[in-house]
Each structure stands twice: as structure tokens, then as C-alpha cells.
Amino acid sequence: MVAAETEAANEIRRYIANGLTKGLLAKEKGKGSPLALAAYLGYPNVVDALLTSDSVRRHVNDVDEMGMTPWIASTLSLRQSMPACNPQIAENVLALVPIIVTQPYYVSNPVAPYRKTRELLAQAGASADMSKAKEIWFGVCKNQSADGKKKVRDSTDMQKTVQELGMAELSAQLSNLQKKMGSGSGK
Numbered sequence: 001m002v003a004a005e006t007e008a009a010n011e012i013r014r015y016i017a018n019g020l021t022k023g024l025l026a027k028e029k030g031k032g033s034p035l036a037l038a039a040y041l042g043y044p045n046v047v048d049a050l051l052t053s054d055s056v057r058r059h060v061n062d063v064d065e066m067g068m069t070p071w072i073a074s075t076l077s078l079r080q081s082m083p084a085c086n087p088q089i090a091e092n093v094l095a096l097v098p099i100i101v102t103q104p105y106y107v108s109n110p111v112a113p114y115r116k117t118r119e120l121l122a123q124a125g126a127s128a129d130m131s132k133a134k135e136i137w138f139g140v141c142k143n144q145s146a147d148g149k150k151k152v153r154d155s156t157d158m159q160k161t162v163q164e165l166g167m168a169e170l171s172a173q174l175s176n177l178q179k180k181m182g183s184g185s186g187k
Helices: 002-017 034-041 044-050 054-058 070-076 078-085 087-091 093-108 113-123 130-140 146-154 158-185
Strands: none
Touching (some): 034 044, 034 070, 034 078, 044 113, 070 113, 070 130, 070 158, 087 158, 113 158, 130 146, 146 158
8 A cells, every 4th residue: 555655646746747737626615635535545645745736735724515624634534543433334344344454554654644644734734623623523423432432522632542442443343253253153
């Protein structure tokens, strides 16, 4: 994944260096842009490449239909925090497998992808609206545990908190799946 992200970032840099801008911004007001998607996925090299465009930098605080900016998307770290946000994800293999498969990128990467993404956005002038990030988290993550809600509400580093909650929930879900598979194999 790191190599693919690096190559994508290099292609974006070449595209922008050639003076091209088509496709760099959201087509419709309230829709996500490539910058928002890269922030949502925690791809700092792609975010860095996109921010080489003056046009993209001018739109660093654009919001999608949920009111989420790229900075908020990187703070929520949903590819890492989704199991805490929506514990029922374990019941949907099509949603769970991509989360499991991508975890090494997020947890073994020498550069913490979401943290680096958020730093790059802040350096480009993104508004660090933690209260709005929490508002969106609680609006989207309605099925999280009461303990998780309290930890997020009390958190001073929401990004770290939701990532830790996501990893703990994912570990618990995988452990439960292993137990179910183990108990079924002896029959």
C-alpha cells in the first residue's frame, strides 16, 4: 500500500506540475474532493501532493454534505476507528475485510498516516475544529459503547483516542470470530 500511495502521489505531482487542475476539486458543492478522500483514507503522501496545487489549498476547509472537512476526516481516522464507531461491522464481512486488510498500513507504517495527514492539512491552513469533529463522530457513531462515548467526549487528542478504541474493538471482534470458528470446527 505504501508503494501504491507513493506512486499515486508522484502522478498527482506530475499532473499539477503540468498545470492541470481538472478533477482536483469536488464537482458539486457539499460533495467530497480528492483531498477529502485522501484525508479520509489517511494517505499523507497523496494529501501532500494535492496540496501543491494553489487551487486545492484555497479549498482546504471545504465541507462535504455531513459538514466534514479533510482535517476532520483525518481526525476521525475511520479506517482505524470504524470498529469502535460501529461495532456491528463484524457482522458484515464485506465491510470488515477491508478494515482488517488495511490495518498493517496504519499500524506498521513508520509514519502514522492519519497523524501526518492531519499535520499536513494544518500546515496548509486547515481549521482545527475539534468540537465539530466530535459532533460529527457522535452523529455518525451511534452504536459505540457507552465507555467509548465517554472516552471520546473527554479526550484531548480525539484522533489518538478513536484509533485506540478502534484497535481494541477490532481485536475483540477478531478474538470472538476465532472463538466461534474454533467452537464450530470440533463438531
